[in-house]
Amino acid sequence: MIDFRPSSAQQLLVSTAREYLRRHCPIEPDRRAGLDVIQLWRGMAELGWPGLLISSGVGGSDGTLVDVILLVEELGYAAVPGPFVPSAVAATSLLLAGGARQQRRLTELATGDRIATVALVEERGSFDPAGLTLTAASGRLTGRKLFVGAADLADDLVVVLRDGVVVLPSDRRGIARVPLQAIGGDPLFEVRFDDVEIGADDRLAVTAGAVAAALEAGALARTAEMVGAARRILEMSVEHAKTRVQGGRPIGGHQAIQHACADLVRDVDTARGLLYAAACDASDVAAAKAYASEACLTVARRAHQIFGAISYCAEHPLHMIHKRILAASLDFGDTTLHLERVARAIGLEA
Amino acid sequence: MDFTFTADEQAFAAEVRRFLRDRPPSTFAIDGMDAGYGSGANSKAFIRALAERGWIRMCWPRAFGGDERPMFFKLVLLEELARAGAPFGPLPGIWQTADAIIEYGSERLRTEVLPAIARGEASFWQGYSEPDAGSDLLALKTEARRDGDDYVIRGHKIWSSHAGIATHGLIFTRTSREARRSRGFSMFVVPNGTRGMDIRPITSLTGEVYHYEVFLDEVRVPEGLRFGPEGEGFVALLNGLDSDRFWGRFYKAPALERVLHRLVEYANTTRVDGVPLARDAGLRRRLAAMATELAALRWLFYRAACQFRDGAPITYETAVAKVMADETGQKLARLGMDLLGMWAPLRAGSPEAKLDGEISHAYLTSLGHTIAGGTAEVLRTTVATRGLGLPAGAR
Numbered sequence: 001m002i003d004f005r006p007s008s009a010q011q012l013l014v015s016t017a018r019e020y021l022r023r024h025c026p027i028e029p030d031r032r033a034g035l036d037v038i039q040l041w042r043g044m045a046e047l048g049w050p051g052l053l054i055s056s057g058v059g060g061s062d063g064t065l066v067d068v069i070l071l072v073e074e075l076g077y078a079a080v081p082g083p084f085v086p087s088a089v090a091a092t093s094l095l096l097a098g099g100a101r102q103q104r105r106l107t108e109l110a111t112g113d114r115i116a117t118v119a120l121v122e123e124r125g126s127f128d129p130a131g132l133t134l135t136a137a138s139g140r141l142t143g144r145k146l147f148v149g150a151a152d153l154a155d156d157l158v159v160v161l162r163d164g165v166v167v168l169p170s171d172r173r174g175i176a177r178v179p180l181q182a183i184g185g186d187p188l189f190e191v192r193f194d195d196v197e198i199g200a201d202d203r204l205a206v207t208a209g210a211v212a213a214a215l216e217a218g219a220l221a222r223t224a225e226m227v228g229a230a231r232r233i234l235e236m237s238v239e240h241a242k243t244r245v246q247g248g249r250p251i252g253g254h255q256a257i258q259h260a261c262a263d264l265v266r267d268v269d270t271a272r273g274l275l276y277a278a279a280c281d282a283s284d285v286a287a288a289k290a291y292a293s294e295a296c297l298t299v300a301r302r303a304h305q306i307f308g309a310i311s312y313c314a315e316h317p318l319h320m321i322h323k324r325i326l327a328a329s330l331d332f333g334d335t336t337l338h339l340e341r342v343a344r345a346i347g348l349e350a
Numbered sequence: 351m352d353f354t355f356t357a358d359e360q361a362f363a364a365e366v367r368r369f370l371r372d373r374p375p376s377t378f379a380i381d382g383m384d385a386g387y388g389s390g391a392n393s394k395a396f397i398r399a400l401a402e403r404g405w406i407r408m409c410w411p412r413a414f415g416g417d418e419r420p421m422f423f424k425l426v427l428l429e430e431l432a433r434a435g436a437p438f439g440p441l442p443g444i445w446q447t448a449d450a451i452i453e454y455g456s457e458r459l460r461t462e463v464l465p466a467i468a469r470g471e472a473s474f475w476q477g478y479s480e481p482d483a484g485s486d487l488l489a490l491k492t493e494a495r496r497d498g499d500d501y502v503i504r505g506h507k508i509w510s511s512h513a514g515i516a517t518h519g520l521i522f523t524r525t526s527r528e529a530r531r532s533r534g535f536s537m538f539v540v541p542n543g544t545r546g547m548d549i550r551p552i553t554s555l556t557g558e559v560y561h562y563e564v565f566l567d568e569v570r571v572p573e574g575l576r577f578g579p580e581g582e583g584f585v586a587l588l589n590g591l592d593s594d595r596f597w598g599r600f601y602k603a604p605a606l607e608r609v610l611h612r613l614v615e616y617a618n619t620t621r622v623d624g625v626p627l628a629r630d631a632g633l634r635r636r637l638a639a640m641a642t643e644l645a646a647l648r649w650l651f652y653r654a655a656c657q658f659r660d661g662a663p664i665t666y667e668t669a670v671a672k673v674m675a676d677e678t679g680q681k682l683a684r685l686g687m688d689l690l691g692m693w694a695p696l697r698a699g700s701p702e703a704k705l706d707g708e709i710s711h712a713y714l715t716s717l718g719h720t721i722a723g724g725t726a727e728v729l730r731t732t733v734a735t736r737g738l739g740l741p742a743g744a745r
Binding site for chain 1: 351352353354355356422610611614615617618626628629634635637638639641642643645646647649650652653655656666667670673674727729730731733734735737738739740741743
């Protein structure tokens with residue numbers, strides 16, 4: 001039966017997250033300046049969040065992908081920095097497909113004591129595994145991966161190659177992590193591999209289907225993050241429209257502002273519905289992410305117009321949330337990649 | 351959270367698809383133009399065929415001759431009909447009127463009109479708008495004056511869809527002058543052909559007739575054809591508006607999906623310099639983006655549907671859904687025109703017309719959708735004030 005309401009357990013997860021993050025992850029840039037990402041991560045780990053996808057038998061918290069999506073929506077709402085999506089969603093999904101040999105690693109990921117990330121993108125700048133060139137067939141790996149999230153925090157790099165997946169400790173000889181300077185969002189890295197030795201134990205026995213599923217989980221999580229962020233922007237914008245007085249009345253009394261706010265509601269509600277449907281397997285992840293990227297970025301840009309000059313200042317949180325949406329819209333597949341998948345799904349001949 | 355249809359709903363969908371295979375929609379006689387909302391043309395024969403299956407009354411209470419099936423069966427039926435491009439034009443209005451009769455109706459409406467609805471023999475036009483009462487509906491001037499056991503209606507209604515081929519008008523009138531502007535209205539169900547009712551066609555921009563204007567000159571209506579208590583018509587109307595926006599647009603997403611699939615098929619099969627249009631990167635992207643918007647639109651309506659089903663309060667959800675449905679429809683029509691290029695303006699029946707002239711027709715009719723049933727501007731204001739709590743009043 002079609003039902004948009006989270007279960008009572010899911011509602012508890014969401015309200016716990018909302019309250020915890022309200023206290024430990026302030027949105028105002030000046031209060032956030034001293035935020036310790038690792039300390040925040042440990043707090044999240046105590047709540048069992050990194051282990052949501054992992055079964056309790058291995059030390060996880062027995063959640064579902066829908067639970068993860070609802071949680072990440074809250075992470076987006078609070079603009080939480082850190083390795084949750086690369087580690088607890090994408091890398092964990094891949095390692096879960098890797099069989100019994102990964103159990104110890106998964107246990108440590110579940111407790112948050114270990115952090116992993118996925119390295120995939122190459123020179124083409126695409127998350128499509130079909131076009132990858134790097135290989136470790138010879139037992140050595142040379143080349144580079146781009147736009148790797150959380151590489152600085154990660155103990156393990158899950159590296160997707162042309163012909164398989166390897167899991168490497170990030171401090172192995174020959175691996176270098178070079179920070180890129182993006183306008184915002186979590187730090188991104190270029191990871192260089194210079195004749196890195198690859199042993200049989202480094203190889204992760206997973207199918208191409210498992211890789212695709214893990215990337216989809218990552219894409220879905222980034223969609224949830226955008227939706228949560230756009231919800232926050234909507235709330236902030238409506239609050240501002242009610243309280244900012246110009247010409248003797250709140251600007252929210254003007255039709256121009258009212259209609260802009262109505263469009264924010266449309267964009268947030270539609271992106272959210274498509275997200276939940278995709279999380280429950282009722283529609284494409286590709287459609288949900290492509291739609292949310294456009295809708296949530298539109299929400300952010302329109303909000304700048306509602307807030308006016310103050311939102312141009314570094315001290316205002318809007319630009320920080322906006323930049324996080326931008327980063328999320330690209331991670332695990334940009335709009336070009338996902339719209340091409342949708343194009344094929346609706347039957348357009350390639 | 352669940353996005354799957356129940357086994358009963360899926361079985362019913364299959365039953366509807368079998369019906370559409372056995373009785374192809376294109377074989378039914380058409381009485382009135384397709385105004386592009388997604389419910390197809392007006393076909394009395396098709397409505398009677400639905401009635402024969404018991405599908406018009408299927409969700410009514412048993413006491414009123416219904417089968418008490420869950421509301422979602424109506425959604426299943428509408429989606430299947432819209433995907434098939436069936437001519438079920440009057441059905442949503444028929445259902446809404448039936449629901450209003452069951453909730454507010456007099457004994458006479460329940461015993462005379464409701465059975466005719468169940469048989470597929472009744473359909474309705476809305477007599478709401480007037481020449482000087484459009485977005486400002488409460489400025490209406492049509493009056494119903496009490497005269498013994500009857501009312502006598504005098505006024506002028508306009509933009510009444512398919513009024514000339516329907517069986518009854520739902521006429522919104524003022525029955526008294528009250529201090530509060532929203533009090534003193536009453537709604538009547540008036541049979542077409544009642545003495546004093548003059549229904550005149552308005553030729554639309556497509557060249558066909560969709561709207562009518564109706565002159566009401568001393569139209570005598572018995573008290574038994576009034577909805578609910580006298581003077582409280584506006585409450586019923588307001589409750590009806592949320593449901594009007596919903597039932598008037600729910601089927602638009604599946605109907606637009608049907609059009610999108612036709613455009614995809616056209617792009618796949620049309621070659622320019624030997625290359626299928628479908629290979630054009632820009633076009634692929636626009637069609638794919640449109641598919642995501644239609645999926646988003648569909649779930650937006652399903653969320654409102656769940657609120658209706660669960661009795662959750664609706665403040666802005668149907669308003670925002672209607673605005674999006676209509677603007678997305680206009681965008682799709684524009685995309686279709688672009689895709690068809692030089693062939694785009696050709697109308698149905700013209701030599702060289704592509705896709706049966708459906709796209710040029712959709713392009714024109716969609717212009718009215720953001721105006722009818724509450725303009726996009728009025729509804730955005732509703733979303734902002736009723737939904738978000740922004741200050742009302744100053745316009």
